[in-house]
Amino acid sequence: MTRLITSGFSHFILFIGILIMIVPVWMIFASSTHTGLIINTQGLQMFLGDSFYENYLRVLLYKGGFFKEITALKMFLNSFIMATGVAILSVITSLMAAYALVYFRTKYATLLFWMIFVTILVPLELRIFPTYSVMAELNLVNSYFGLIVPISASAIATLFFRQFYKTVPDELLESAKLDGANTWRFFIDFLLPLSKTMIVAMLIFMFVFGYNQYLWPLLVTSSEQYWTVVMGLKMMSGSIVHRFAFVMMSMVPPILIIIVLQKHFIKGVFQDK
């Protein structure tokens, strides 16, 4: 009986938590399907209206910005390119950095690792101006390259991969060597497949990280053609319902990525066991 009460109680708490998270999102979504007039006169709405297509299509295709050059669709494309680039590039660099740190008999591997790790304490914002001037010197302002590369070295991902590699038994490497695998083959045939689960997790993590960038894209792009969704959120002008619709849509890509990749993530976890 007491068990029933405590479990009922914890479910109640969880339910409250879910409500707190869901309700505002729902209200924005519901409101985004009404006309601006209704929101302005009657406040936020709890129930769906009938302007869904109208509002969302307009937001996607309307040319906004100061110079009326960019549509939300283009912003999504930009954000997607940037986030995907950051995710893939930082996973690749961290995989390889961790490989070198763990498997090459570098004398100062531990010291090197901690030096990489310490960069976690130095956020992007601190090094943003020097980084910008490097990009400016290299003529990479207003390019996807400039958006992606400077934030594509992840100490956290390096840490995760390094710790994982350290748990891979030495005999596996030795056995592979005797089977004729060279340095590259061991990396590709062994470490990559073995760390699949972690790679997927890091891809999700770094995608969201790249997607959420605001200050760096703001600085490194002056042309509206390179605006990202997060910048757009700030810059958007227009009716409140359109902004709501944009906010709703901006949440879709990260969720989509998690849903798509999560399958592999869970499959990987179960296969390893």
Next chain:
Amino acid sequence: MSFLDLKNVTKIYPNGTKAVHETSLSINEGEFMVFVGPSGCGKSTLLRMVAGLEDITEGHINLDGKLINEVDPSERDVAMVFQNYALYPHMNVYNNLAYGLKNRGIDKETIEQKVNDAAKLLQISDFLQRKPSMLSGGQRQRVAMGRAIVRNPKIFLFDEPLSNLDAKLRIQMRLEIKKLQQKVGVTSIFVTHDQVEAMTLADRLAVINDGIIEQLGTPIEIYNNPKSLFVAGFIGSPQMNFLDANLNNKTLSAENFEIKNIESDYNGEVTLGIRPEHLIETENGLINLKVELVEQLGSDNLVYGQIKNIKDFCYRSPGNQTIKKGDTLSLNIEENKYYIFDKSTGKRVN
């Protein structure tokens, strides 16, 4: 020159541990060599230097007429079976076997042929599509063997491959490894600290102690003629009995008996070694054993008892005898079946 030649091989680990001292050893083609010795004596280190997994601090290793000191392990054409098998967890059994062949650029049909042959030989054909995690210990062991065999290497190296199996399976696999090696005829080195395993598998045996090969020979040679106290104590089960004694003018005097006309010119303190199976019961024997414990094995009995101040002296008696605790047995040593060692150096003196 023999097939595998080790010359004055020394290994000093970076932390200063000297694991192998100036060891020289020749192994013939097709021979089954066993390294046996207590834990930490350097067996694995020696094996791993042959494989190329440890650098050779000093000395030379020649394989098939070629100096391999600086040759990368991937180029040495040796195969190793590890204690924990080191199967590739993300590949199925087929790919575990095929991987080494693929790296050698062998074409697909040949690989398939070879893998299937090896699988048949080891009776793992039914598991080819399974991952190693879905196999039993014995099956994993076979896969590890298969991975070595399929490449038809110059030499097989085994580092205690049976120690993770239960007693019964170990005996069965021991037999299979021996049969397999004879069938395939590949030169092999097998590392173990189990002297029964060593005796049964070896064509020749190297007894290693503290980084030095104490004795090299066929199992029977070593059993019959141990050159040092260490070898005598290590080979043979149950262990040889050791008694303190004095040797003077070819007469050995132990605590309560004497042996005359010993073929040795050594004088001084010695250790007398007698194997439990080299004792016979007689009237008025040299040794009076007060029985404290009898282990009945069916085929024979292991009798443990006391001679004066010496405890746990062991005598192996035929199985049909009934010996009870408290009996006193009168024992003689079979003719010339005793071993005398210099007490300070442990070297054999008779």
